[in-house]
Amino acid sequence: MTIDLTDTTTGAILEALSQARRRLGGPASGMVLTLIIVTDESSQYDAVRAANHAGREHPSRVLAVIARRPKAESRLDAEIRVGETGPGETILLRMYGPLGQHADSVVAPLLAPDVPVVTWWPDEAPPAPSTDPLGTVAQRRVTDAASSDAPRDMLLSLAKAYQPGDTDLSWTRSTPWRTLLAATLDQPYPELLSGEVLAEPDNPTGDLMAAWLGLRLGIEVRRGESGGPGVTEVGFETPEGKVTISRPDGRTATLSWPGRPERRVALHRRETDDLIAEELRRLEPDEVYGETIRALAGGSAR
Amino acid sequence: MTTEPGLAPANPGVIAGLDEDAGSRNPLRDPRDRRIPRVAGPCVLVMFGVTGDLARKKLMPAVYDLANRGLLPPGFSFVGFARRNWENEDFAQVTYQAVKEYARTPFRDAVWEQLSEGVRFVPGEFDDDAAFDRLAETVRELDAERGTGGNYAFYLSIPPKAFPTVVQQLKRSGLSDSGGHGWRRVVIEKPFGHDLASARELNATLDGVFPPESVFRIDHYLGKETVQNILALRFANEMYEPIWNRGYVDHVQITMAEDIGIGGRAGYYDGIGAARDVIQNHLLQLLALMAMEEPAAFDADSLRMEKEKVLSAVRLPADLATGTARGQYSAGWQGGRQVWGFLEEDGIPADSRTETYAALRLGVDTRRWAGVPFYLRAGKRLPRRMTEIALIFQRAPHLPFSATDTEELGQNALVIRIQPDEGITVRFGSKVPGTAMEVRDVNMDFAYGESFTESSPEAYERLLLDVLIGDPPLFPRQQEVELSWRILDPVEDFWATYTKPDQYPAGTAGPASAEAMMARDGRAWRRL
Numbered sequence A: 001m002t003i004d005l006t007d008t009t010t011g012a013i014l015e016a017l018s019q020a021r022r023r024l025g026g027p028a029s030g031m032v033l034t035l036i037i038v039t040d041e042s043s044q045y046d047a048v049r050a051a052n053h054a055g056r057e058h059p060s061r062v063l064a065v066i067a068r069r070p071k072a073e074s075r076l077d078a079e080i081r082v083g084e085t086g087p088g089e090t091i092l093l094r095m096y097g098p099l100g101q102h103a104d105s106v107v108a109p110l111l112a113p114d115v116p117v118v119t120w121w122p123d124e125a126p127p128a129p130s131t132d133p134l135g136t137v138a139q140r141r142v143t144d145a146a147s148s149d150a151p152r153d154m155l156l157s158l159a160k161a162y163q164p165g166d167t168d169l170s171w172t173r174s175t176p177w178r179t180l181l182a183a184t185l186d187q188p189y190p191e192l193l194s195g196e197v198l199a200e201p202d203n204p205t206g207d208l209m210a211a212w213l214g215l216r217l218g219i220e221v222r223r224g225e226s227g228g229p230g231v232t233e234v235g236f237e238t239p240e241g242k243v244t245i246s247r248p249d250g251r252t253a254t255l256s257w258p259g260r261p262e263r264r265v266a267l268h269r270r271e272t273d274d275l276i277a278e279e280l281r282r283l284e285p286d287e288v289y290g291e292t293i294r295a296l297a298g299g300s301a302r
Numbered sequence B: 001m002t003t004e005p006g007l008a009p010a011n012p013g014v015i016a017g018l019d020e021d022a023g024s025r026n027p028l029r030d031p032r033d034r035r036i037p038r039v040a041g042p043c044v045l046v047m048f049g050v051t052g053d054l055a056r057k058k059l060m061p062a063v064y065d066l067a068n069r070g071l072l073p074p075g076f077s078f079v080g081f082a083r084r085n086w087e088n089e090d091f092a093q094v095t096y097q098a099v100k101e102y103a104r105t106p107f108r109d110a111v112w113e114q115l116s117e118g119v120r121f122v123p124g125e126f127d128d129d130a131a132f133d134r135l136a137e138t139v140r141e142l143d144a145e146r147g148t149g150g151n152y153a154f155y156l157s158i159p160p161k162a163f164p165t166v167v168q169q170l171k172r173s174g175l176s177d178s179g180g181h182g183w184r185r186v187v188i189e190k191p192f193g194h195d196l197a198s199a200r201e202l203n204a205t206l207d208g209v210f211p212p213e214s215v216f217r218i219d220h221y222l223g224k225e226t227v228q229n230i231l232a233l234r235f236a237n238e239m240y241e242p243i244w245n246r247g248y249v250d251h252v253q254i255t256m257a258e259d260i261g262i263g264g265r266a267g268y269y270d271g272i273g274a275a276r277d278v279i280q281n282h283l284l285q286l287l288a289l290m291a292m293e294e295p296a297a298f299d300a301d302s303l304r305m306e307k308e309k310v311l312s313a314v315r316l317p318a319d320l321a322t323g324t325a326r327g328q329y330s331a332g333w334q335g336g337r338q339v340w341g342f343l344e345e346d347g348i349p350a351d352s353r354t355e356t357y358a359a360l361r362l363g364v365d366t367r368r369w370a371g372v373p374f375y376l377r378a379g380k381r382l383p384r385r386m387t388e389i390a391l392i393f394q395r396a397p398h399l400p401f402s403a404t405d406t407e408e409l410g411q412n413a414l415v416i417r418i419q420p421d422e423g424i425t426v427r428f429g430s431k432v433p434g435t436a437m438e439v440r441d442v443n444m445d446f447a448y449g450e451s452f453t454e455s456s457p458e459a460y461e462r463l464l465l466d467v468l469i470g471d472p473p474l475f476p477r478q479q480e481v482e483l484s485w486r487i488l489d490p491v492e493d494f495w496a497t498y499t500k501p502d503q504y505p506a507g508t509a510g511p512a513s514a515e516a517m518m519a520r521d522g523r524a525w526r527r528l
Helices: A010-024 A042-054 A097-110 A150-159 A173-184 A204-217 A272-281 A287-298 B013-026 B054-070 B086-100 B109-116 B131-147 B162-172 B196-207 B225-235 B272-293 B300-314 B460-467 B477-498 B514-520
Strands: A002-005 A032-041 A059-070 A075-082 A091-096 A117-120 A140-143 A166-168 A193-197 A220-223 A231-238 A241-246 A252-256 A261-266 B043-050 B077-082 B117-122 B150-154 B184-189 B216-220 B249-257 B324-330 B331-333 B337-339 B357-364 B374-379 B386-393 B415-417 B423-431 B439-447 B501-506
Touching: A002 A010, A002 B109, A010 A075, A010 A091, A032 A042, A032 A097, A042 A059, A042 A091, A042 A272, A059 A097, A075 A097, A091 A097, A117 A272, A140 A272, A150 A166, A150 A204, A150 A287, A166 A287, A166 B439, A173 A231, A173 A241, A173 A252, A193 A204, A204 A220, A204 A231, A204 A287, A252 B109, A261 B077, A261 B109, B043 B054, B043 B131, B054 B086, B054 B109, B054 B460, B077 B086, B077 B374, B086 B109, B086 B117, B117 B131, B131 B162, B150 B162, B150 B460, B162 B184, B162 B196, B216 B460, B216 B477, B225 B272, B225 B415, B249 B272, B249 B477, B272 B300, B272 B324, B272 B357, B272 B374, B272 B386, B300 B477, B324 B477, B357 B514, B386 B477, B501 B514
Parallel strands: A032 A059, A032 A117, A059 A091, A117 A140, A140 A166, A193 A220, B043 B077, B043 B150, B077 B117, B150 B184, B184 B216, B249 B374, B324 B501
Antiparallel strands: A002 A075, A075 A091, A193 A231, A231 A241, A241 A252, A252 A261, B249 B386, B324 B357, B331 B337, B357 B374, B386 B415, B415 B423, B423 B439
16 A cells, blocks of 8 residues: 655654554564665656665565655655565655655654665765765665766775765676676686676776786786677687687577587676665675775776 | 574584684684675586486475575586486476476576576486486586586486496496595485395495495485474473483374375385384484484584484383384374375275274383383374474373362473474463462473574575585484384384284274373373
8 A cells, every 4th residue: 555645754654564563454563674765856756666676585664765855944854655666674765855865854753773785885985975964874875886877986985985884786796697697707717817897888897807816816907808799708828829708689699619519608797676685685794795895996907 | 602592593503603614714714703604615516317306396496496596616516317318407497497386585587597508418227228327427527618617416316226226327437536636426216125134135236336424315304404403402491401311201102194095105005104214214313303412513423323222222112012103194184175095095905904004002111201202103194294393291290289270281292393384382371360279281382483584595505505515413324224124124024923803994094002101101102
């Protein structure tokens, strides 16, 4: 059911929530986390949809914080959705006027007790997520450099402000690639002399992968450009010749290794809901991301 | 390494161990990098018995789901062997249908396309030398074409009587011998024999051809999240272990109830019965996980050592006549439908003494469990399908309430539901709202479905991946199988010599003798 509350308070929201639950015949149980989405009216639909999708894996209380008309009078409107989109609860919080600057005062009473808090900025993120009022309440702060107009600059500023618990969806996008690369090196392999990651020019995932490989392998890994989609190729120079994994179509990757048959494997690009689901699966700080993004900022990737 | 309860992998130590091992060779693997899953290395999965139900409904979909999750290596190949006049394409079509119908993850053309490139079929009988030579040729071609590196897993989804023939054929054709290049693994399904002698015989068949560490015995119960969670519940938490002993526990009930009859399995079931079919493997494994001491580490050897220790401490009741019960379902009404009795089922002789219900009381002779009975029961055509482990606690030594206040207070219980509705229930007394002091039982519930919906992989997916990776902790070793038969054999002998199964109407909770067995101890079975 959907409940609309206009010019309301957090007390009234909590009351409406507990009434709705009673009417649907169950207490709030099995809520595994609170997900705060900081967004605007134009992209809230996609973000909330992705969160609800991910919520099938992780039933959560989703709080969408939407700032509206900063010049207006302070006002809080709430749209509560329970028992519709999945096992969790969704509350869209529209904040008008100066209240938009104090969203944390609205969010704090609405956090589900005893469970972790994750804050996600699907679009523009604050330069230092961990010190943002909506970031300090969370143990995990998710940004998305790919949504920025200048992804690389955003990565660099995120690197400067990095605190344990920060993470970025452009890093999440690299998981299938990184899995395949790790699996490839599970087999005996020749000495790797240098490497190259090819991706679209503005693709932050390509930047992070090049930095990660350089850091891990201790070799120079160049970041080359291609027409996409996304990351299209990772290659290594070896004394035996060039080892490459290429994925020109965004669906199937081919592993080429001198003197061995070409091998193919599915490597599809993922939707935002899969990315968010992966982010929510583990809530401890991602130290490997921290090291990678700092290495990127340190310039070892180029 | 810190693990969160519930979120912890079933055997975190094993995964850490693997990472350490691989980490020393593979700079891209880092134990802290929890996003990168374990992926099987290049290999071929050769499956015998691809026309069976298990292959179609569970194994083929599991292969696809693994591929879809990116857990199979580039070049992974899947070879079927059966008595069918099929080409590769026909088999690919059969696999496609099975995947479409039963896979749990969404169907993606790209994944299927890539997977189907590695699908092969070899037609033949098990005693046909030429067919096995063709099989050997097929996998070698795959090594050359698809870079599978001479790593073969043989999945024997076939009746045990065919094992010796197939295993000998694998040996004769040279398939079982890696010659130092790549690995060989063989996967077998229960039943692992029907008594101690036959289990040993079966093992001897395999032993000459595959070394013990290459034999993977699948007990799909051990691949279930809930079962693996027993370890997390007990050893990752502080709350439970202090009361997990004779000081607090009154008794333990382990139940596997099925609502179905024997269906089309008459040929297999007659002469086997409920005890051999599920108590020997599933229920005794559950008992071992419940009762064992904390393993030194969560690796295969430590786990097995503890399980073997506790299984060897299991003691049968002194009097098997009063400490066991068995039954056969008779015609009746089950779940709103009229059903046949066991003796009227197709393929079952009218004088069959095979039981469809078995119950026994076991003791565990350890300091932790001395005097605590473990009641095991398994049956078919019971009111509903349900598998659970219930720890029933002792009553509080003193109640500061009057007897009438606590009339409706039962014993505290902790119930691990294996299926359906996987989860954990804690039952305890609570005050009934109102002006009078009245205490009644209430439930506190944790359901997997609510806390981690959709995240648990199907048991076969998990187990198949473990086979391809070569990670053995979830597979029982021959020693465990033999210990279980040691427990069950005297019971089976006693039953065969002295008793006839009691009848119970289909759709009821089992024979009266099973109720009487509990009643003699002053206890009762939990309601099904």
